[in-house]
Amino acid sequence: MTPGARVQAAIECLDRIAEGQAAEQALLRWSRGARHAGSKDRAAVRDHVFDVLRRWWSTAAIGGGESGRARMIGLLRLDGHDTAAFFTGRGYDPAPIDEIEAASGHAPDPLAALDCPTWLADDLRSAFGEDFAPIMTSLQSRAPLFLRANLARTDREAAMEALARDGVASRAHDLSPTAIEVIDNPRMASRTTAFRDGLVEIQDAASQAVVDAIPLDGVGRILDYCAGGGGKSLALAARTDATIHAHDVAPERMRDIAPRAARSGVRIDVLGSAELRKQAPYDLVVVDAPCSGSGAWRRSPEGKIRFDRAELERLLALQREILERACTHVAPGGLLAYATCSLLPAENEMQISHLLNATPLAELKLSQSWTPLDGGDGFHLSVLQLAT
Numbered sequence: 001m002t003p004g005a006r007v008q009a010a011i012e013c014l015d016r017i018a019e020g021q022a023a024e025q026a027l028l029r030w031s032r033g034a035r036h037a038g039s040k041d042r043a044a045v046r047d048h049v050f051d052v053l054r055r056w057w058s059t060a061a062i063g064g065g066e067s068g069r070a071r072m073i074g075l076l077r078l079d080g081h082d083t084a085a086f087f088t089g090r091g092y093d094p095a096p097i098d099e100i101e102a103a104s105g106h107a108p109d110p111l112a113a114l115d116c117p118t119w120l121a122d123d124l125r126s127a128f129g130e131d132f133a134p135i136m137t138s139l140q141s142r143a144p145l146f147l148r149a150n151l152a153r154t155d156r157e158a159a160m161e162a163l164a165r166d167g168v169a170s171r172a173h174d175l176s177p178t179a180i181e182v183i184d185n186p187r188m189a190s191r192t193t194a195f196r197d198g199l200v201e202i203q204d205a206a207s208q209a210v211v212d213a214i215p216l217d218g219v220g221r222i223l224d225y226c227a228g229g230g231g232k233s234l235a236l237a238a239r240t241d242a243t244i245h246a247h248d249v250a251p252e253r254m255r256d257i258a259p260r261a262a263r264s265g266v267r268i269d270v271l272g273s274a275e276l277r278k279q280a281p282y283d284l285v286v287v288d289a290p291c292s293g294s295g296a297w298r299r300s301p302e303g304k305i306r307f308d309r310a311e312l313e314r315l316l317a318l319q320r321e322i323l324e325r326a327c328t329h330v331a332p333g334g335l336l337a338y339a340t341c342s343l344l345p346a347e348n349e350m351q352i353s354h355l356l357n358a359t360p361l362a363e364l365k366l367s368q369s370w371t372p373l374d375g376g377d378g379f380h381l382s383v384l385q386l387a388t
């Protein structure tokens with residue numbers, strides 16, 4: 001495919017996304033009909049689509065409209081490309097830019113320039129003060145790929161050497177003693193021997209820092225209450241010999257935990273709800289709660305354009321319900337670790353204040369937040385200790 005044909009494919013996907021289709025679905029639909037496209041073409045189209053999603057409002061302003069075509073024009077202008085080189089009208093390239101398009105487009109207003117949803121701006125500004133603009137700016141760029149050196153199998157240096165042998169250059173990242181930032185060839189990382197042999201796992205650096213910060217002294221039994229694909233369980237298992245039980249309201253989300261644990265050389269037992277009732281209570285219950293994902297909008301930018309107040313209200317109610325239920329699984333004197341990849345105080349500190357008011361017999365032991373300015377995704381962690 002020519003560079004212009006890749007842009008045309010992205011335009012078609014963006015139009016479907018604007019109509020409400022999920023980005024992955026739009027890409028899949030294009031990809032099924034594009035038998036001529038090779039893996040580099042598919043990667044390039046995907047990159048265009050996700051680059052626009054990260055800059056949804058600024059590309060529209062600079063491109064002079066809300067169509068996929070206008071947004072792609074805006075993206076190319078923002079990145080300093082000569083749009084005429086892509087919009088040639090030849091073959092599968094998009095039609096040349098006409099006079100009206102050439103004259104349209106304007107500087108975005110201050111919130112659009114940051115690609116910040118207007119309805120969230122006040123909350124984010126009051127939470128982050130002078131870091132507000134740098135944080136929003138950081139969310140406009142692609143996230144680095146981070147790996148976790150699996151201390152159950154190796155150390156960070158050896159893991160990085162093994163990656164290098166397979167052509168993946170990396171460097172240590174100081175968010176966590178296990179964090180490795182891939183600096184070259186990220187698409188190869190999951191095909192390396194280091195990955196296949198369980199020396200590394202894919203995990204954001206701040207997600208690793210969250211697990212590092214959870215106190216494990218004297219903890220013999222751990223429940224990962226919202227385990228999903230098991231990222232937190234696996235990182236915990238590499239740090240401790242404690243028993244780890246994984247649970248999720250959607251058991252199918254946990255189907256990768258067994259193969260991932262086997263590859264990593266750790267043990268994690270996956271529990272259904274009935275089994276959980278028999279096994280509780282635990283010394284530590286980890287709640288990695290469903291959330292807005294606003295700290296991970298570099299990685300999943302579609303969340304930024306779809307998220308609205310009704311969804312926030314739904315999540316806040318769900319998080320409260322999950323916290324209350326999770327507390328019932330904590331042993332007297334045990335710990336509850338609440339984490340989200342959200343930047344919003346309403347999903348973080350305010351949920352914990354609400355819980356402490358509802359559960360006066362708990363004490364806040366730790367409250368820590370990370371933003372993309374630290375290098376990884378935005379995360380929050382609060383650790384509570386229940387009374388004995």
Ligand SMILES: C[S@@+](CC[C@H](N)C(=O)[O-])C[C@H]1O[C@@H](n2cnc3c(N)ncnc32)[C@H](O)[C@@H]1O
Pocket residue numbers: 225226227228229230231232233247248249250253288289290291322
């Ligand atoms: C942020 S994800 C977990 C990610 C995972 N801990 C990791 O590190 O890979 C949140 C998970 O919470 C689960 N969840 C949603 N509602 C729940 C509930 N009421 N009880 C338990 N888990 C729930 C979702 O199915 C989802 O897998």
